[in-house]
Amino acid sequence: MTVAIGYILISVLAGAIGQITLKYGMTQTGQITLSLHDIVPTLWKIGTNPYVIGGLTLYVCGTVFWLAALSRVDLSYAYPFASLSYVIMLTASWLLFNENITPLRLAGTLIVMLGVFLISRSG
Structure with a gap:
């Protein structure tokens, strides 16, 4: 169980840092429109931003750890831990x-933090 919790926490952290990195990349990119007329230049602008690429890479890494966790514990146990990203995002949004x-x-x-604590105690 301890290894699975480690995998879950790494996954949550990678996802949260990925979101922060994506947000930073999009602040560099600027506001985008989703019109068909501008789709190719918009995708190029987003896809060549190193912070966007880094954020997506962190998501992929987080997914690998999430899959490892799911192979060890019930989804109903693991999934509430994903809400820890709310805590990380709230803090990071304020600080950064x-x-x-x-x-x-x-x-x-x-x-949310109280709920995660209670679920983690349920084993």
Whole structure:
């Protein structure tokens, strides 16, 4: 079980860091439109950004660890741990992107953390 929890946590961390990296890459890329007229230049602009590539790579790595975890534990046990990414994202958004964290967002995140704790105790 301990190895599986390690795999789960690595997967969650890789996914969260991947999101942060994608966000940083998209702030460099700028706002995009999804019109058919601009699709090729838009995809090129996104696909050649090293932070976007890095973020997607982290997702793939996280998926490998997630699959390893799922081979060892029940999905109903593993999946709630994915919500830890909310905690990471809330903190990173505030620290790295100066996003506003409202009291309700903070309270919701604390409730998520409590839920993960309770599920982790259920074995």
